[in-house]
Amino acid sequence: MISLAGYTFRQRLRAFAGRAQPLRVLLTLGSLVALCEFTGHPEALIPLFLGAIASALAETDDSWRGRFRAQVVTLVCFAAAAFAIEALIGEPLLFITALALAAFCLTMLGAVEARYKAIGFATLILAVYAMLGIDNRPASDAADWVEAVLLLAGAAWYGVFSVLWCAAFPAQPVQERLIRLFSVLGDYVRFKASLFEPLRGIDIERKRLSLAQLNAEVVAELNAAKESIFRRIGARAPTGRIARYRGLYLIAQDVHERASSSHDDYNALADAFFHSDLLYRCQRVLGLQGQACQRLARSITRREPFVADAGTVQALAELRSAIEQERERATTPERLALLASIEALARNLLQLDGQLAGASQPAAQAGRTDMGLFDRSPRSWREVMERVRRQLTPRSALFRHALRLAIALAAGYGVMQLVHPAQGYWILLTTLFVCQQTYSETVARMGQRIAGTALGVVVGWALLQLFPQPLLQSLLAVVAGVLFFATRTTRYLLATAAITLLVLMCFNQVGDGDGLIAPRLVDTAIGSAIAGLAVLLVLPHWQARRIDELAATAMRNHAGYLRQIVQQYRSGARDDLAYRLARRNAHNADAALSTAVADMFREPGYVRPRAGVALRFLIRSHTLLSYLSALGAHRVALPDAERAAVLREAAEGAAAALDVLSAGLERGEPDAAGAGLEESCVRAALATAIDPSDGADQAARLVRTELTLIWLQIDALRDHAREWLQPEGKVPAEASRAAETPQDECTPLSS
Structure with missing residues (x-):
């Protein structure tokens, strides 16, 4: 009974530790309230x-050593910013120049x-x-550096909790990442099972689009x-739980390849x-395997051995x-x-089930030669x-965002001076939070920021009337700070309401919190409008104008993945780093294209006149990747040298065709030549190399089937690329004619 109680306590402690950042914020803010009450300096x-909130915003997942180094860099940057603001706040021209330059x-x-993105x-x-602290300081304290020191002290105090937490729970963030990974992977596998509905008239293209987004x-x-x-192993060989977690991560990679x-x-x-x-x-097997991924996520949560379900075997x-x-x-x-x-x-599916069953052993991946x-x-x-x-080029989305943010902050400062210089720095804060790298994210945050601020001031006003005691207001501010960090990545409206409530409770300790309500609402609206105008007018980086660049990257990485697969059909399967890196690059490029296409449909209609073409290109690109994944899942050395040579020629030809397509997309010029003589000969040889109904060589037959499907996708991708790149969607006459070369004009392929 004691043992069971101890086990339950450990489980609760681990669950408590898994809540991570909100708990660190709770400890930090709670201890600061106690310190101020004890010393009598509210x-x-x-x-x-x-200062503590800014330090928490700079935090990224890291080992305790990495977190300590990042915290030192953060404090240096914070000190430079705080003392620069104190020195330049009285010189408007110098101040706004320095602010814009610093923002860029x-x-x-x-x-x-x-890590450095978060710190910046x-x-x-x-x-x-x-600026807010100086704005609310009495005029007699014009040269008071204590404000900057207190900001740094709050940031450093949170840093202490952050570093100690990383040292006390070194594997906890990895565990949380794997839990999320296998949960999402389970959703993906279960949705993939829906493609096996033996029904006529099913919109497979729509399902593939949803699958690409889940992917x-x-x-x-x-x-x-x-x-x-x-970040926790570096160049060293991992031990203990980190070693097991690395094995589980490699299992997830293999399951993803097989499931896709x-x-x-x-x-x-x-x-x-059909009958x-x-x-x-x-469909049933794949659905059970999706459930197994989610059960594995739960076993990682509880740190219990994973037990495979006998139902999948049956x-x-x-x-x-x-x-x-x-x-x-x-x-x-x-x-x-x-x-x-x-x-x-x-x-x-049998191999996929074996991968999941291997998760029951901590050393499941010990047989790998390259981990x-x-x-x-x-x-x-x-x-x-x-x-x-x-x-540092206008083609870069990051450069455009940096320049846009610098101009937006400068404009915000100018508007602040015109509207109300006192308490006007909320305009800059709102602009900073709302102005995002993409139009869709900025527009979404505009609405949520305004609505969240309105909600926060209404709730804050009510709480100020109900609880006039300063200590209770301080405790409410702590709760609001915890809520902000618990929701800021998932429910931004609620997070905005929470941080607004925190501000009202805090500023009411030294002044009139009610007096902040109207300026806070007005400044939020002004700052959001400035952010929206900036993303619309200052070097707008529409996703529709970079689809060809992302599509080119996807085609190039698909070609690299195919070449790695072909090499392993010579020598047999080996999950070395080069192969896994090529596979990951292909999936990363496909995911980037999927995200960009989704964002494009949230942009104004006039900037995406051919959005449907991009959507069809994405579906074909993801379908191509799924056929490549099938080739990768069945890697084995091909015994028949003559057949293997024909298949390798066809695969190399497909990779070369993808490279040509990628180059054309990068140049912005459609490939008008179509299929050449060499390509036509390769495809003709592939069509006759193996009898599809011949069961003598399963591996060669599968490669032939997948390569045939890959070539069909390449044809469709070429058509979509021409439609995307050609003005007004007009395809040149010569582009519509594939070079159909008779077989007797093709020279035999050498082995």
Whole structure:
């Protein structure tokens, strides 16, 4: 009984620790309230709170050593900003010049990596907080540096909790990342199962579009989990829970590749097996495996061994039995060829189930020869400067955002001087929070910021009337601060209301909180309007104008992934770093294209006249990636040298065609030549290399099927690229004629 109680307590403690940042904010703000009450200096609460909040905004996932180094850099940046504001606040021209320059430079830090992006943004936030403190200071304290010192003290105090927390719970962030990863992966797998509905007239293209969007979420979680793991191991071999978590991450990568695979055209399968239960059985197996991913997420949450479900094993056995019965009834070569695709799918599902079952052992991935992770962080100051230099171009979205933010803050300062110089710095703070890198994000934040501020001031006014006691108001400010950090990434409207409530409670300690209500609403509206106008007028970076660039990157990375796959059909499957990196690059590029297309549909209609073409291109690109994933999932050395040579020629030709398509998209010029003689010969050889109904060489037959499907997607992608790039959507006459070359004009392919 004692043991059970102790186990329950440990579970609750781990769940408590998993709430991470809001709890650190609670400890920090709560201790600051206690300190100010004990010392009798309630006026110090505002700068201490604001410094702690800015420090929390600068926090990123890291080891305790990395967090300590980042905290030192953060405090140096904060000190420079706070003392610069104190020195320049009385010189408007110098002040606004320095503010605009600082906004540009600090935003460009995002080119280095996410850690410095957060530090740069938080430094700008602290600079505005310093302005707010000076604005509310008595005129007699014009040269009071205590305000800046208190801001830094609050930031440092949060940093103490942050570093100690990272040291006390080093694996907790990795655990949380893996929980989210397997939860999202389970959603993806379960949705993928819906593609196996053997119904006629199903809109598969719409389902593939939804699948591409879900895939972008999975890719984002994979990247976040990898970075979280890498920050804790670096170049060292991991031990303990981190070693197990790295194994689980590699399992997630393999499950993702197998789950994202497509073995044939789904409409063709639905037509062929309309009166069979084969596809329903495939759907059931994949649905159970999606549930297994989510059960694995729960087992990671509880730190319990993962137990595979025997129901999936039985469902796989029933699927194999159904395939055998269908083979006895199949008579036509076309039906046998499609049945071969179902057999390949069944083998893939069996391997996927084996990957999930391996998660029950901490050393599940010990048999891998290469478990390395690719380090994307800069290795030297020269690389840091090179990353920033590459972004110093008007073509860069980051450069445009940095320049736009600098101009928006300068405009906000000018409007503040015209409207009401006193308490007008809320305009700058609102502009800073609302102005985002994309139009869609900025517009979404405008509405949520205004509505959240209105909600916050209404609730704040009511609470000020109900609880006039200063201590209770301080405690309400602590609760509001915790709520802000608990909701700022998921429910921005509620987070805005919470931070507004915190501000009202804090400023009421040293003045009239009611007097802030009207200026806060007006300044929020003005700041939001400035942010909206800036993103609309200052170097607008419409997604529709960069689709060709993102599409080119996707095609280039698809080609790199295909080449890595082809190499492994020579020597056999090996999950080395080069292969996993090519696979991850392909999925990253596909996710970036998916995100951009989704954002494009939230932009004004006049900037996206051919949005439908981009949507169709995305669907074809993701379908192509699913066929590449199927090739990658079934990697094996091909024994027949002559057949293998033909298949490799076809794969290399497809990779070369993707490179040509990528180059054309980068230049903004459609490929008007169509298929050349060499390509036509390669495709003709592929069509006759293997009899689809021949079951003698399953691997070669699968490669031939997948390559045929890949070439069909390349044809469709070429058509969409021409339509996208050609003015007014007119396709040149020569582009519509594929070079159909008779077989007798093709020279035999050498082995």
